Amino acid sequence: MTKETYHPRQHVLTRYKISNTTLYRWIKSGRFPAPARFSSRCIRWSESSLQKWEQSLG
Template structure:
């Protein structure tokens, strides 16, 4: 009974959250660096907001230093 509806986002809304363009969003998906959307119909796809938020929360919080890169 306590279920809430999942917010579904368009490509433009996701791109805005990522501060990028829809074209770059689709490049990330093709490269396997971002979750694929849910196919609602032939020409309609959406992303679950929770998937986008989870992906953003899992981003590294700092840029590696040169010393860190030498260890890799």
Template sequence: MEQRKGLVRWPQVRERTGLSRTTVWRRVNEGSFPAPVRISAQLVAWRAADLDAWEASLQPIGTAGSKVAA
């Protein structure tokens, strides 16, 4: 099957994020992960730009709320 430009299918989402399918769908439902677009009745994909923006919004572990001692 031909991949549409700018759309990312599940195997690439898993590879990019390291998240399980269950975790991705839970986060989609919570609004903390980009929602996919429906391509056909049984096929969804994510916009690459949405995944890029989500990845850019992540904070490295240990930086949220950390203070530097003077």
């Protein structure tokens, strides 16, 4: 069984070279996967959801 890796917001912003505003605009429009919420102040994106999104781009 493999363990899922989760990335914080700053990692996502750096990985895709986008701003915080762009990230949340993409999430709201359905263009980018929503994060997993671990608590009211802790959100993370799974590596698998990010890879799946990258593959969908072509």
